[in-house]
Amino acid sequence: MILDGFGLPGQLKLQATSVVVVGAGGLGCPALQYLAAAGVGRIGIIDHDLVELSNLQRQILHNESRLGLPKAQSAAIALQQINSRVQIDAITEALMPGNALSLLEPYDIILDCTDNAPTRYLLSDTAVQLHKPLVSGAAQKYEGQLCTYNLGESGPCYRCLFPKPPAPETTGTCEETGILGAVTGIIGNLQALEAIKIITGLHDGKPSLLIYSALGIPPFRSIKLRNRKPTCPACGVEGEKVGKIEDIDYVQFCGGARPDWETLGLVAGTTQTRISAKDLKHAMETEDVRILDVRPKTEFGICHLPTSIHVPLRELVAHPATFVRSDDAETYVVCRLGNDSQIAADALRGAGVVAKDMVGGLRAWSRDVDPEFPIY
Numbered sequence: 001m002i003l004d005g006f007g008l009p010g011q012l013k014l015q016a017t018s019v020v021v022v023g024a025g026g027l028g029c030p031a032l033q034y035l036a037a038a039g040v041g042r043i044g045i046i047d048h049d050l051v052e053l054s055n056l057q058r059q060i061l062h063n064e065s066r067l068g069l070p071k072a073q074s075a076a077i078a079l080q081q082i083n084s085r086v087q088i089d090a091i092t093e094a095l096m097p098g099n100a101l102s103l104l105e106p107y108d109i110i111l112d113c114t115d116n117a118p119t120r121y122l123l124s125d126t127a128v129q130l131h132k133p134l135v136s137g138a139a140q141k142y143e144g145q146l147c148t149y150n151l152g153e154s155g156p157c158y159r160c161l162f163p164k165p166p167a168p169e170t171t172g173t174c175e176e177t178g179i180l181g182a183v184t185g186i187i188g189n190l191q192a193l194e195a196i197k198i199i200t201g202l203h204d205g206k207p208s209l210l211i212y213s214a215l216g217i218p219p220f221r222s223i224k225l226r227n228r229k230p231t232c233p234a235c236g237v238e239g240e241k242v243g244k245i246e247d248i249d250y251v252q253f254c255g256g257a258r259p260d261w262e263t264l265g266l267v268a269g270t271t272q273t274r275i276s277a278k279d280l281k282h283a284m285e286t287e288d289v290r291i292l293d294v295r296p297k298t299e300f301g302i303c304h305l306p307t308s309i310h311v312p313l314r315e316l317v318a319h320p321a322t323f324v325r326s327d328d329a330e331t332y333v334v335c336r337l338g339n340d341s342q343i344a345a346d347a348l349r350g351a352g353v354v355a356k357d358m359v360g361g362l363r364a365w366s367r368d369v370d371p372e373f374p375i376y
Helices: 007-015 028-038 071-082 100-104 117-130 181-200 261-265 277-286 297-302 313-318 340-350 361-368
Strands: 018-022 042-046 087-091 109-112 134-140 143-149 208-213 220-224 289-293 330-334 355-358
Touching: 007 181, 018 028, 018 100, 028 042, 028 071, 028 181, 042 071, 071 087, 100 117, 109 117, 109 181, 117 134, 134 181, 143 181, 181 208, 261 361, 277 289, 277 330, 277 361, 313 340, 330 340, 330 361, 340 355, 355 361
Parallel strands: 018 042, 018 109, 042 087, 109 134, 289 330, 330 355
Antiparallel strands: 134 143, 143 208, 208 220
C-alpha cells in the first residue's frame, strides 16, 4: 500500500475485482496463490481433474494429504489458508461450449491456465463475446509463454495469432513431454502479475507475446503484436463469424481428440509382430533374446529391463540394417507405452530382422509382470 503508483486505490481495486482461473494445475496454482495473497476480492477456480501424486512437483497448492480430491477444492482450501477474506468459487465441472458463457460471465478477468488447444480456442472466443481480457499462459519442458488476448479495444484474440490449430498428434501434455516444475511457476506468477497490472491500471495496454526459456540467454524475449485482424472470425468486423459458442465442436475444429497413446500401444497386432509382457518374460527366462529399448536416454536411465540395450528410436529408424545380427537370438523392441516400439520393429523387419515389440510397453510390464517396476 506504500508502493508509488499503487497505494490504497490499487488495493481497493483488487478487492473489488473478480478473477476466474481455468485450470488449477502447474500454471493455475502459482497464479491463484499470488492473486489470493494480493487481495483479489473474488476468485473462481474451474477444474474437474483430481489431485495425483505426479502433479505435486509443479502444482504447489496441492499436497499429499489431498490426493484424490478435486483440484478446484484442493486449491480453494490452500487459498483460504493464505487469505481467509477472499471469496472463492470452486467449480469442479469441466468447461464446455455449453457452459462457458455462464461460468465465466460473472468475472472481470479470465486466466487461461490449461494445456490443450480446444479449451484455448473456447476460452478466447468466450472472452471476446463477454468483452473480457484473457491472460493466457503455456509451459512445456524448459519453455513457456505469456500473452494477454482481447485487451482493450484493439487487442488481438487467440484466433488472430493462431487461426489454424496444430494437429493433435503434434502437441503433447506435460505428462507426455515432461516439464521443469519451476517453469510453470514462473509463467503462472507472470499471469497473476499481468492480471494485477490490468486491475490496478498499471498495464500499458499494448499487446505483446512474452517467450521464456529456462536455458536461453537471455531467458525472456518480448514480441510486439499487431492489433486484432479485421477479418478474424471471432473478434474481427469483416467476413464470416464463428457462430454461437455453444454450437461449436472445438475438439473437431482442432482436428479431433488427442490420440490415446496408451490405448494405441495396447493394440494386439499379430503373433508375428507383437508379444505380450508375460510372454516376453517367459522368453527371457527360456530363450536367448535381444531386447532393444528405443526410449530417450533420460527415460532409459529411469528404469529398464535387465540386459536391454538402449537404442534411440531415431537412430534405429535411420539405420535399421545396422542391427541385423547373424546369431539366433530373438529380437524384441520395447518402449514406454508400446507405440514407438511398433515403429522400430517395423523398421527392423524391413531390414530383414525378425523382430517383435511388446504390447503396451513397459507400463504393461509393470502392470502384468512386475508391480515394482517404476511407472512414469
